[in-house]
Amino acid sequence: xxxxxxxxxxxxxxxxxxxxxxxxxxxxxxxxxxxxxxxxxxxxxxxxxxxxxxxxxxxxxxxxxxxxxxxxxxxxxxxxxxxxxxxxxxxxxxxxxxxxxxxxxxxxxxxxxxxxxxxxxxxxxxxxxxxxxxxxxxxxxxxxxxxxxxxxxxxxxxxxxxxxxxxxxxxxxxxxxxxxxxxxxxxxxxxxxxxxxxxxxxxxxxxxxxxxxxxxxxxxxxxxxxxxxxxxxxxxxxxxxxxxxxxxxxxxxxxxxxxxxxxxxxxxxxxxxxxxxxxxxxxxxxxxxxxxxxxxxxxxx
Numbered sequence: 001x002x003x004x005x006x007x008x009x010x011x012x013x014x015x016x017x018x019x020x021x022x023x024x025x026x027x028x029x030x031x032x033x034x035x036x037x038x039x040x041x042x043x044x045x046x047x048x049x050x051x052x053x054x055x056x057x058x059x060x061x062x063x064x065x066x067x068x069x070x071x072x073x074x075x076x077x078x079x080x081x082x083x084x085x086x087x088x089x090x091x092x093x094x095x096x097x098x099x100x101x102x103x104x105x106x107x108x109x110x111x112x113x114x115x116x117x118x119x120x121x122x123x124x125x126x127x128x129x130x131x132x133x134x135x136x137x138x139x140x141x142x143x144x145x146x147x148x149x150x151x152x153x154x155x156x157x158x159x160x161x162x163x164x165x166x167x168x169x170x171x172x173x174x175x176x177x178x179x180x181x182x183x184x185x186x187x188x189x190x191x192x193x194x195x196x197x198x199x200x201x202x203x204x205x206x207x208x209x210x211x212x213x214x215x216x217x218x219x220x221x222x223x224x225x226x227x228x229x230x231x232x233x234x235x236x237x238x239x240x241x242x243x244x245x246x247x248x249x250x251x252x253x254x255x256x257x258x259x260x261x262x263x264x265x266x267x268x269x270x271x272x273x274x275x276x277x278x279x280x281x282x283x284x285x286x287x288x289x290x291x292x293x294x295x296x297x298x299x300x301x
Contacts, residue, residue, distance in 0.1 A: 006270065006271070007270065014197060014279065015197060025206040025207050026206060030210075045098055048102065052104070054069055054070060054105055056068065056070070061112070061134045062136065064114050065114075066115060067093040067112075067113045069101055071105050071107070071109065076109035078171070079109060079111065079138060080103065080104070080145070080146055081114075081145050082096070082100050082146045083116075083145075083153075085148040085149030085176075085179075087149070087179070087204060088210070089119050089207045091118075091150070093115050096278070099176070102293075103293050103296075106294075107293045114134045115130075119213075123212065123213040124222055127211075128158070131154050131158055132158060132162075139167045142300065144173070146176075147174075147176070147178065148175075148178075149176065149275050153180050156225070157222075157224045173233070173234045174237045174238075175237070176239045176277055178246070178249065178250060180224050182208040182222055182223045184201060188246065193245060196244060196245040199274040201245065204245070225253055230262075231260060235262070235265075236262060236264050237267065238265070238266045238267065240266070242271060244272070244274045250266065
Protein backbone atom coordinates (compact mmCIF):
# COMPACT_ATOMS: atom_id res chain seq x y z
CA UNK A 1 0.00 0.00 0.00
CA UNK A 2 1.13 3.56 -0.73
CA UNK A 3 1.04 5.75 2.38
CA UNK A 4 0.15 9.48 2.26
CA UNK A 5 -0.75 11.48 -0.84
CA UNK A 6 1.68 14.31 -0.13
CA UNK A 7 4.86 14.85 1.83
CA UNK A 8 5.53 16.99 4.87
CA UNK A 9 7.18 20.43 4.64
CA UNK A 10 10.19 18.91 6.42
CA UNK A 11 10.54 16.25 3.72
CA UNK A 12 10.06 18.81 0.96
CA UNK A 13 12.84 20.87 2.50
CA UNK A 14 15.19 17.89 2.23
CA UNK A 15 14.31 17.45 -1.43
CA UNK A 16 14.75 21.16 -2.12
CA UNK A 17 18.27 20.97 -0.70
CA UNK A 18 19.15 17.76 -2.60
CA UNK A 19 21.33 16.08 -3.56
CA UNK A 20 23.04 15.09 -0.31
CA UNK A 21 25.00 12.16 -1.72
CA UNK A 22 28.51 12.47 -0.34
CA UNK A 23 31.88 11.24 -1.53
CA UNK A 24 32.09 8.28 -3.87
CA UNK A 25 32.58 5.02 -2.02
CA UNK A 26 36.04 4.43 -3.40
CA UNK A 27 38.32 2.65 -0.94
CA UNK A 28 40.35 5.82 -0.43
CA UNK A 29 37.23 7.83 0.49
CA UNK A 30 35.59 5.39 2.88
CA UNK A 31 37.30 6.57 6.05
CA UNK A 32 36.28 10.15 5.27
CA UNK A 33 32.68 9.04 4.63
CA UNK A 34 32.58 7.15 7.92
CA UNK A 35 33.90 10.17 9.83
CA UNK A 36 31.56 12.63 8.11
CA UNK A 37 28.49 10.45 8.68
CA UNK A 38 29.29 10.00 12.36
CA UNK A 39 29.73 13.75 12.85
CA UNK A 40 26.55 14.52 10.92
CA UNK A 41 24.28 12.12 12.82
CA UNK A 42 25.65 12.58 16.36
CA UNK A 43 23.43 15.58 17.27
CA UNK A 44 20.35 13.72 16.01
CA UNK A 45 21.28 10.62 18.01
CA UNK A 46 21.78 12.69 21.17
CA UNK A 47 18.39 14.33 20.68
CA UNK A 48 16.51 11.10 19.91
CA UNK A 49 17.92 9.31 22.96
CA UNK A 50 16.75 12.18 25.15
CA UNK A 51 13.35 12.47 23.44
CA UNK A 52 12.53 8.79 23.89
CA UNK A 53 14.35 8.41 27.24
CA UNK A 54 16.22 5.28 26.19
CA UNK A 55 19.63 4.23 27.44
CA UNK A 56 22.45 2.64 25.48
CA UNK A 57 25.11 0.28 26.77
CA UNK A 58 27.92 -1.65 25.13
CA UNK A 59 28.37 -5.37 25.54
CA UNK A 60 29.99 -8.32 23.85
CA UNK A 61 28.05 -11.35 22.59
CA UNK A 62 29.94 -14.35 21.26
CA UNK A 63 32.99 -12.15 20.67
CA UNK A 64 31.00 -9.49 18.78
CA UNK A 65 30.74 -5.95 20.14
CA UNK A 66 27.09 -4.85 20.38
CA UNK A 67 25.02 -1.90 21.49
CA UNK A 68 22.07 -2.64 23.77
CA UNK A 69 19.19 -0.16 23.59
CA UNK A 70 16.98 -0.19 26.71
CA UNK A 71 13.56 1.51 26.82
CA UNK A 72 12.64 3.48 29.91
CA UNK A 73 9.79 1.02 30.48
CA UNK A 74 10.50 -2.59 29.59
CA UNK A 75 7.18 -3.84 28.24
CA UNK A 76 8.31 -6.77 26.09
CA UNK A 77 9.88 -10.04 27.21
CA UNK A 78 11.32 -10.51 23.72
CA UNK A 79 14.35 -8.68 22.27
CA UNK A 80 14.90 -7.27 18.79
CA UNK A 81 18.02 -8.09 16.78
CA UNK A 82 18.83 -5.11 14.54
CA UNK A 83 21.05 -4.80 11.44
CA UNK A 84 22.38 -1.32 10.65
CA UNK A 85 22.84 0.03 7.12
CA UNK A 86 25.64 1.69 5.20
CA UNK A 87 26.24 -0.57 2.21
CA UNK A 88 28.43 -2.89 4.32
CA UNK A 89 31.20 -0.29 3.94
CA UNK A 90 30.10 2.42 6.38
CA UNK A 91 27.59 2.90 9.18
CA UNK A 92 27.58 1.64 12.74
CA UNK A 93 25.28 0.62 15.55
CA UNK A 94 25.51 4.16 16.97
CA UNK A 95 24.54 5.83 13.70
CA UNK A 96 21.32 3.81 13.43
CA UNK A 97 20.07 4.82 16.86
CA UNK A 98 17.82 7.38 15.17
CA UNK A 99 15.82 4.32 14.05
CA UNK A 100 16.53 1.82 16.80
CA UNK A 101 15.85 4.14 19.76
CA UNK A 102 12.27 5.02 18.71
CA UNK A 103 11.48 1.36 17.96
CA UNK A 104 12.75 0.40 21.40
CA UNK A 105 10.60 3.09 23.00
CA UNK A 106 7.48 2.23 20.98
CA UNK A 107 7.73 -1.53 21.54
CA UNK A 108 9.17 -1.47 25.04
CA UNK A 109 11.73 -4.02 23.88
CA UNK A 110 15.50 -4.22 24.26
CA UNK A 111 17.31 -3.93 20.93
CA UNK A 112 20.64 -5.60 20.23
CA UNK A 113 22.73 -4.08 17.42
CA UNK A 114 25.84 -6.07 16.45
CA UNK A 115 28.81 -3.94 15.40
CA UNK A 116 29.59 -6.17 12.44
CA UNK A 117 32.84 -5.73 10.57
CA UNK A 118 32.89 -3.52 7.48
CA UNK A 119 34.29 -4.04 3.98
CA UNK A 120 36.62 -3.74 2.16
CA UNK A 121 38.83 -4.33 5.21
CA UNK A 122 36.59 -7.28 6.12
CA UNK A 123 34.66 -8.44 3.04
CA UNK A 124 31.91 -11.06 2.92
CA UNK A 125 31.27 -13.22 4.90
CA UNK A 126 32.62 -11.22 7.87
CA UNK A 127 29.43 -9.21 8.48
CA UNK A 128 27.23 -12.29 8.19
CA UNK A 129 29.51 -14.32 10.47
CA UNK A 130 29.44 -11.61 13.15
CA UNK A 131 25.67 -11.19 13.01
CA UNK A 132 25.09 -14.95 12.98
CA UNK A 133 27.13 -15.39 16.16
CA UNK A 134 24.77 -12.96 17.90
CA UNK A 135 21.71 -14.51 16.22
CA UNK A 136 22.54 -17.94 17.65
CA UNK A 137 22.43 -16.53 21.17
CA UNK A 138 19.16 -14.65 20.68
CA UNK A 139 17.49 -17.63 18.99
CA UNK A 140 17.28 -19.36 22.37
CA UNK A 141 14.15 -17.27 23.05
CA UNK A 142 11.38 -15.60 21.01
CA UNK A 143 12.74 -12.52 19.25
CA UNK A 144 12.09 -10.11 16.38
CA UNK A 145 14.47 -9.10 13.59
CA UNK A 146 14.82 -5.66 11.97
CA UNK A 147 17.25 -4.44 9.32
CA UNK A 148 17.66 -1.37 7.15
CA UNK A 149 19.29 -1.30 3.70
CA UNK A 150 22.43 -3.49 4.03
CA UNK A 151 21.05 -4.53 7.41
CA UNK A 152 17.93 -5.74 5.60
CA UNK A 153 20.15 -7.88 3.40
CA UNK A 154 21.76 -9.21 6.55
CA UNK A 155 18.41 -9.98 8.17
CA UNK A 156 17.29 -12.09 5.20
CA UNK A 157 20.65 -13.85 4.97
CA UNK A 158 20.50 -14.64 8.70
CA UNK A 159 17.08 -16.28 8.36
CA UNK A 160 18.22 -18.35 5.41
CA UNK A 161 21.38 -19.41 7.24
CA UNK A 162 19.39 -20.22 10.39
CA UNK A 163 17.07 -22.44 8.33
CA UNK A 164 20.11 -24.22 6.90
CA UNK A 165 21.39 -25.01 10.40
CA UNK A 166 18.00 -25.82 11.87
CA UNK A 167 17.91 -22.86 14.26
CA UNK A 168 14.69 -21.15 15.39
CA UNK A 169 13.50 -18.22 13.26
CA UNK A 170 12.38 -14.82 14.49
CA UNK A 171 8.67 -14.41 15.18
CA UNK A 172 8.46 -11.14 13.21
CA UNK A 173 10.58 -9.36 10.62
CA UNK A 174 10.77 -5.72 9.50
CA UNK A 175 12.89 -4.51 6.60
CA UNK A 176 13.51 -0.85 5.76
CA UNK A 177 14.48 -0.39 2.09
CA UNK A 178 16.36 -3.72 2.06
CA UNK A 179 19.36 -4.02 -0.27
CA UNK A 180 18.68 -7.65 -1.07
CA UNK A 181 20.06 -7.87 -4.63
CA UNK A 182 23.66 -6.73 -5.02
CA UNK A 183 23.43 -7.20 -8.79
CA UNK A 184 21.59 -3.86 -8.53
CA UNK A 185 18.90 -4.60 -11.10
CA UNK A 186 15.34 -3.24 -11.29
CA UNK A 187 13.54 -0.25 -12.78
CA UNK A 188 13.95 2.00 -9.75
CA UNK A 189 17.74 1.82 -9.98
CA UNK A 190 17.35 3.68 -13.25
CA UNK A 191 14.38 6.02 -12.78
CA UNK A 192 15.24 6.93 -9.17
CA UNK A 193 18.96 7.44 -9.76
CA UNK A 194 19.23 11.19 -9.23
CA UNK A 195 15.76 11.41 -7.64
CA UNK A 196 16.81 9.69 -4.41
CA UNK A 197 18.67 12.39 -2.46
CA UNK A 198 20.74 10.01 -0.32
CA UNK A 199 21.72 7.08 -2.56
CA UNK A 200 22.97 6.59 -6.11
CA UNK A 201 23.57 3.62 -8.38
CA UNK A 202 27.26 4.52 -8.54
CA UNK A 203 27.51 4.42 -4.75
CA UNK A 204 25.94 1.00 -4.33
CA UNK A 205 27.84 -0.47 -7.28
CA UNK A 206 31.12 0.40 -5.57
CA UNK A 207 29.84 -0.84 -2.22
CA UNK A 208 28.81 -4.18 -3.72
CA UNK A 209 32.29 -4.67 -5.15
CA UNK A 210 33.93 -3.84 -1.82
CA UNK A 211 31.65 -6.23 0.05
CA UNK A 212 31.60 -9.21 -2.30
CA UNK A 213 35.19 -9.08 -3.51
CA UNK A 214 35.63 -11.69 -6.24
CA UNK A 215 32.56 -13.67 -5.19
CA UNK A 216 29.49 -14.05 -7.38
CA UNK A 217 27.02 -11.25 -6.55
CA UNK A 218 24.10 -13.58 -7.28
CA UNK A 219 25.05 -15.98 -4.45
CA UNK A 220 22.09 -16.15 -2.04
CA UNK A 221 24.45 -15.52 0.87
CA UNK A 222 25.33 -12.18 -0.77
CA UNK A 223 22.03 -11.38 -2.53
CA UNK A 224 19.42 -13.15 -0.37
CA UNK A 225 16.58 -12.34 -2.78
CA UNK A 226 17.91 -15.38 -4.71
CA UNK A 227 17.73 -17.59 -1.62
CA UNK A 228 15.10 -20.09 -0.53
CA UNK A 229 11.80 -18.71 0.75
CA UNK A 230 8.96 -20.77 2.17
CA UNK A 231 5.99 -20.47 4.50
CA UNK A 232 8.19 -20.95 7.57
CA UNK A 233 9.43 -17.37 7.18
CA UNK A 234 8.07 -14.96 9.79
CA UNK A 235 5.48 -12.29 8.93
CA UNK A 236 7.29 -9.39 7.32
CA UNK A 237 6.79 -5.64 7.00
CA UNK A 238 8.75 -3.94 4.20
CA UNK A 239 9.02 -0.14 4.18
CA UNK A 240 10.13 1.72 1.06
CA UNK A 241 9.23 4.90 -0.84
CA UNK A 242 8.55 6.15 -4.35
CA UNK A 243 11.95 7.89 -4.63
CA UNK A 244 13.84 5.01 -3.02
CA UNK A 245 16.63 3.86 -5.32
CA UNK A 246 15.91 0.31 -4.11
CA UNK A 247 12.11 0.48 -4.46
CA UNK A 248 12.13 -2.27 -7.09
CA UNK A 249 13.99 -4.65 -4.79
CA UNK A 250 11.36 -4.20 -2.08
CA UNK A 251 8.53 -4.79 -4.54
CA UNK A 252 10.25 -7.87 -6.04
CA UNK A 253 10.95 -9.27 -2.57
CA UNK A 254 7.32 -8.79 -1.53
CA UNK A 255 6.12 -10.65 -4.63
CA UNK A 256 8.50 -13.55 -3.99
CA UNK A 257 7.39 -13.81 -0.38
CA UNK A 258 3.69 -13.68 -1.23
CA UNK A 259 4.15 -16.37 -3.85
CA UNK A 260 5.55 -18.56 -1.05
CA UNK A 261 2.60 -17.80 1.26
CA UNK A 262 4.62 -15.54 3.55
CA UNK A 263 2.60 -12.76 5.14
CA UNK A 264 3.93 -9.43 3.85
CA UNK A 265 2.90 -5.84 4.54
CA UNK A 266 4.55 -3.70 1.84
CA UNK A 267 4.39 -0.01 2.76
CA UNK A 268 5.37 2.46 0.03
CA UNK A 269 5.65 6.08 1.15
CA UNK A 270 4.83 8.76 -1.41
CA UNK A 271 7.62 11.19 -2.35
CA UNK A 272 10.19 9.90 0.13
CA UNK A 273 13.55 8.22 -0.34
CA UNK A 274 15.89 5.42 0.74
CA UNK A 275 15.51 4.73 4.49
CA UNK A 276 13.88 8.09 5.10
CA UNK A 277 13.27 6.84 8.66
CA UNK A 278 16.92 7.61 9.42
CA UNK A 279 16.03 11.34 9.39
CA UNK A 280 14.41 11.81 12.77
CA UNK A 281 13.18 15.32 11.90
CA UNK A 282 10.59 13.98 9.44
CA UNK A 283 7.03 13.43 10.72
CA UNK A 284 6.85 10.49 8.31
CA UNK A 285 9.79 8.84 10.09
CA UNK A 286 7.96 8.66 13.39
CA UNK A 287 4.80 7.40 11.67
CA UNK A 288 6.70 4.66 9.85
CA UNK A 289 8.59 3.58 12.97
CA UNK A 290 5.32 3.41 14.89
CA UNK A 291 3.86 1.25 12.10
CA UNK A 292 6.89 -1.04 12.29
CA UNK A 293 6.73 -1.22 16.08
CA UNK A 294 3.02 -2.01 16.07
CA UNK A 295 3.59 -4.71 13.46
CA UNK A 296 6.34 -6.34 15.51
CA UNK A 297 4.34 -6.19 18.72
CA UNK A 298 1.24 -7.63 17.10
CA UNK A 299 3.16 -10.70 15.93
CA UNK A 300 5.12 -11.24 19.14
CA UNK A 301 2.18 -11.62 21.53
